[in-house]
Amino acid sequence: xxxxxxxxxxxxxxxxxxxxxxxxxxxxxxxxxxxxxxxxxxxxxxxxxxxxxxxxxxxxxxxxx
Amino acid sequence: xxxxxxxxxxxxxxxxxxxxxxxxxxxxxxxxxxxxxxxxxxxxxxxxxxxxxxxxxxxxxxxxxxxxxxxxxxxxxxxxxxxxxxxxxxxxxxxxxxxxxxxxxxxxxxxxxxxxxxxxxxxxxxxxxxxxxxxxxxxxxxxxxxxxxxxxxxxxxxxxxxxxxxxxxxxxxxxxxxxxxxxxxxxxxxxxxxxxxxxxxxxxxxxxxxxxxxxxxxxxxxxxxxxxxxxxxxxxxxxxxxxxxxxxxxxxxxxxxxxxxxxxxxxxxxxxxxxxxxxxxxxxxxxxxxxxxxxxxxxxxxxxxxxxxxxxxxxxxxxxxxxxxxxxxxxxxxxxxxxxxxxxxxxxxxxxxxxxxxxxxxxxxxxxxxxxxxxxxxxxxxxxxxxxxxxxxxxxxxxxxxxxxxxxxxxxxxxxxxxxxxxxxxxxx
Amino acid sequence: xxxxxxxxxxxxxxxxxxxxxxxxxxxxxxxxxxxxxxxxxxxxxxxxxxxxxxxxxxxxxxxxxxxxxxxxxxxxxxxxxxxxxxxxxxxxxxxxxxxxxxxxxxxxxxxxxxxxxxxxxxxxxxxxxxxxxxxxxxxxxxxxxxxxxxxxxxxxxxxxxxxxxxxxxxxxxxxxxxxxxxxxxxxxxxxxxxxxxxxxxxxxxxxxxxxxxxxxxxxxxxxxxxxxxxxxxxxxxxxxxxxxxxxxxxxxxxxxxxxxxxxxxxxxxxxxxxxxxxxxxxxxxxxxxxxxxxxxxxxxxxxxxxxxxxxxxxxxxxxxxxxxxxxxxxxx
Numbered sequence: 025x026x027x028x029x030x031x032x033x034x035x036x037x038x039x040x041x042x043x044x045x046x047x048x049x050x051x052x053x054x055x056x057x058x059x060x061x062x063x064x065x066x067x068x069x070x071x072x073x074x075x076x077x078x079x080x081x082x083x084x085x086x087x088x089x
Numbered sequence: 090x091x092x093x094x095x096x097x098x099x100x101x102x103x104x105x106x107x108x109x110x111x112x113x114x115x116x117x118x119x120x121x122x123x124x125x126x127x128x129x130x131x132x133x134x135x136x137x138x139x140x141x142x143x144x145x146x147x148x149x150x151x152x153x154x155x156x157x158x159x160x161x162x163x164x165x166x167x168x169x170x171x172x173x174x175x176x177x178x179x180x181x182x183x184x185x186x187x188x189x190x191x192x193x194x195x196x197x198x199x200x201x202x203x204x205x206x207x208x209x210x211x212x213x214x215x216x217x218x219x220x221x222x223x224x225x226x227x228x229x230x231x232x233x234x235x236x237x238x239x240x241x242x243x244x245x246x247x248x249x250x251x252x253x254x255x256x257x258x259x260x261x262x263x264x265x266x267x268x269x270x271x272x273x274x275x276x277x278x279x280x281x282x283x284x285x286x287x288x289x290x291x292x293x294x295x296x297x298x299x300x301x302x303x304x305x306x307x308x309x310x311x312x313x314x315x316x317x318x319x320x321x322x323x324x325x326x327x328x329x330x331x332x333x334x335x336x337x338x339x340x341x342x343x344x345x346x347x348x349x350x351x352x353x354x355x356x357x358x359x360x361x362x363x364x365x366x367x368x369x370x371x372x373x374x375x376x377x378x379x380x381x382x383x384x385x386x387x388x389x390x391x392x393x394x395x396x397x398x399x400x401x402x403x404x405x406x407x408x409x410x411x412x413x414x415x416x417x418x419x420x421x422x423x424x425x426x427x428x429x430x431x432x433x434x435x436x437x438x439x440x441x442x443x444x445x446x447x448x449x450x451x452x453x454x455x456x457x458x459x460x461x462x463x464x465x466x467x468x469x470x471x472x473x474x475x476x477x478x479x480x481x482x483x484x485x486x487x488x489x490x491x492x493x494x495x496x497x498x499x500x501x502x503x504x505x506x507x508x509x510x511x512x513x514x515x516x517x518x
Numbered sequence: 519x520x521x522x523x524x525x526x527x528x529x530x531x532x533x534x535x536x537x538x539x540x541x542x543x544x545x546x547x548x549x550x551x552x553x554x555x556x557x558x559x560x561x562x563x564x565x566x567x568x569x570x571x572x573x574x575x576x577x578x579x580x581x582x583x584x585x586x587x588x589x590x591x592x593x594x595x596x597x598x599x600x601x602x603x604x605x606x607x608x609x610x611x612x613x614x615x616x617x618x619x620x621x622x623x624x625x626x627x628x629x630x631x632x633x634x635x636x637x638x639x640x641x642x643x644x645x646x647x648x649x650x651x652x653x654x655x656x657x658x659x660x661x662x663x664x665x666x667x668x669x670x671x672x673x674x675x676x677x678x679x680x681x682x683x684x685x686x687x688x689x690x691x692x693x694x695x696x697x698x699x700x701x702x703x704x705x706x707x708x709x710x711x712x713x714x715x716x717x718x719x720x721x722x723x724x725x726x727x728x729x730x731x732x733x734x735x736x737x738x739x740x741x742x743x744x745x746x747x748x749x750x751x752x753x754x755x756x757x758x759x760x761x762x763x764x765x766x767x768x769x770x771x772x773x774x775x776x777x778x779x780x781x782x783x784x785x786x787x788x789x790x791x792x793x794x795x796x797x798x799x800x801x802x803x804x805x806x807x808x809x810x811x812x813x814x815x816x817x818x819x820x821x822x823x824x825x826x827x828x829x830x831x832x833x834x835x836x837x838x839x840x841x842x843x844x845x846x847x848x849x850x
Contacts (some may be wrong), residue, residue, distance in 0.1 A: 036672075039670075040668060053654045054653075065689050
């Protein structure tokens with residue numbers, strides 16, 4: 025187990041982005057918000073881009089040696 | 090244990106991707122190449138479905154070495170750092186911003202913005218290849234810059250440091266860059282073909298020229314840089330060779346002599362003093378001798394020096410004269426070396442003869458001795474003496490050297506060098 | 519012969535190295551430099567298998583007539599199989615390709631493709647679930663995975679979870695935003711109403727599949743104005759009307775293509791309103807397809823299954839359709 029303070033930024037960021045998208049889907053399905061495909065595309069592409077960029081920034085060194 | 094009794098394993102040391110066929114071939118006693126080719130054919134025939142079989146084999150068959158899970162191995166195959174992911178991620182983020190602007194209505198027409206963006210990304214890809222040491226490159230998204238509100242920032246950063254990107258990565262980037270630029274041009278043209286007639290042709294030409302410029306500019310720029318650096322490298326290596334040759338002539342010879350005369354301390358001191366002076370002069374003059382010497386005088390001086398140092402007799406016959414220049418200096422160096430060689434090996438066999446003729450076009454010179462001779466072919470390539478100092482030097486100066494030696498029959502070194510400037514110095518010595 | 523007491527039978531020596539024909543390292547296949555017509559592939563193969571190379575040559579030649587896969591095999595063998603003598607140009611090319619990591623690249627591409635398909639399936643499932651009306655549960659699942667990821671980040675992360683989560687998010691998101699609705703059932707439905715009364719009040723709907731509404735059996739008379747609602751979730755919807763019927767109304771495609779009377783529009787969020795007209799007989803259509811293709815076809819003779827024109831891979835000529843529509847709507 026790693027030392028307790030190390031946070032995996034990628035998982036955190038990805039989790040946040042995905043949760044946001046999920047919230048949007050929730051709002052749209054429940055009717056409070058009618059999201060057009062254009063805005064959903066913005067949200068999705070932005071989320072994927074952010075996750076990718078994060079993954080590039082937080083490349084872990086090889087786990088097993 | 091015969092091959093048929095071995096358990097089926099992937100042979101990752103001999104395999105190309107995952108060692109499936111190498112292991113299979115070893116197991117079956119068949120050249121894996123046949124299996125691979127057959128597999129490719131089957132894969133093409135089945136539209137790629139056969140690839141699934143390969144993946145299953147990869148996952149299911151253990152490897153010969155003790156390795157972690159196949160997925161972890163995948164992470165090691167990648168040679169480039171996570172740079173492409175960052176770049177792609179930022180590209181997507183920019184795209185998302187652009188789309189947001191589009192949704193908000195802050196937009197030109199689709200037909201203008203998308204081609205521009207594509208061209209910008211293509212240009213960045215292509216330019217990124219030719220400027221590997223640039224820090225964060227600012228993408229020149231002209232669409233973004235000219236859109237009404239705040240433009241999205243840096244579209245596609247490149248690697249902060251030039252990690253050793255694999256050549257295939259380079260290739261992919263170049264191809265994508267070109268495709269993007271070409272595609273952008275085509276897209277622009279096709280979606281804007283409302284103009285008719287002449288304007289159409291003009292627009293097409295402009296777009297083609299711009300696209301070509303975007304694509305070719307980095308190549309040309311890199312070509313120029315490569316040529317320049319190549320020339321610099323060539324000059325550097327030439328100078329290095331000159332330095333080495335000079336050191337060999339002077340310092341190494343002196344050191345060898347000092348060892349031979351080690352029992353005469355005054356002699357050794359004299360040699361050392363002389364060499365020290367010569368080297369200082371050489372360094373101070375940055376490797377050049379004074380330019381108001383003339384060839385004949387320098388030749389005679391060199392011959393005298395060597396006579397002194399090596400206690401031999403040298404006869405010099407000169408016809409014609411010329412000012413000292415680069416080429417004749419090189420010739421002088423080669424003559425020195427030849428004389429030293431002759432002095433070392435043939436000094437006791439009578440006088441060493443030097444015959445030099447200077448005419449309008451070239452300087453021709455012979456060094457003859459009547460010593461025991463040697464076999465030129467037997468001199469190892471890395472012994473400086475003959476190869477570099479004489480032949481190499483002459484060739485670098487644009488001349489030639491010919492060494493003829495007969496065992497027990499003496500040696501003759503023939504040196505020729507063309508003269509440099511057209512200014513003729515006619516007349517005899 | 520020397521008289522050693524017991525001559526060893528030709529078995530492997532105890533050191534483990536096989537010295538006989540039963541060998542772990544397989545016999546190498548080499549291209550022949552002596553027997554070569556093009557690249558010595560057939561010669562090498564013949565030598566390896568002990569069959570006359572002519573057999574292989576004929577095989578390669580014949581394969582050209584049957585799709586040419588043999589040519590592919592020949593090329594691969596020529597490039598990647600070494601010769602038994604001095605390397606020739608093909609072999610050098612092969613060496614360079616391998617140094618470039620072509621095989622590695624291809625292998626990775628294959629793996630990527632399979633992963634892509636798996637994830638696409640996941641996204642499709644999510645989209646379908648949303649289309650079936652379970653948008654809220656799907657959304658909750660997505661949020662839950664996101665929260666799980668965030669929590670896991672404090673304990674070392676769970677990066678493997680990210681691609682599936684993204685796939686589900688994309689599938690669900692697109693479905694929700696395009697208001698995908700596949701609740702109307704799945705399959706292929708054909709309707710041939712003969713009377714106006716037999717047309718359902720809220721029109722024809724289908725969740726996913728192919729929906730065909732053939733109105734040519736109706737009595738259009740001279741003044742029939744028929745309102746019609748058609749709604750399809752995912753798939754293809756075709757509405758057939760006689761040639762002399764003019765079509766007006768609105769069609770909507772979430773993601774896809776809508777072709778009405780020969781005018782084709784495609785893309786995302788496509789809305790089409792044919793030029794309004796007062797002529798009769800007339801079809802007032804209100805059609806929507808969430809993901810797919812919608813066609814309204816003016817033709818007396820088109821076969822329901824093979825209309826004969828319309829958007830296809832080669833984009834056949836749609837002029838007849840447009841001409842028919844123009845005639846019918848009086849906008850010559």
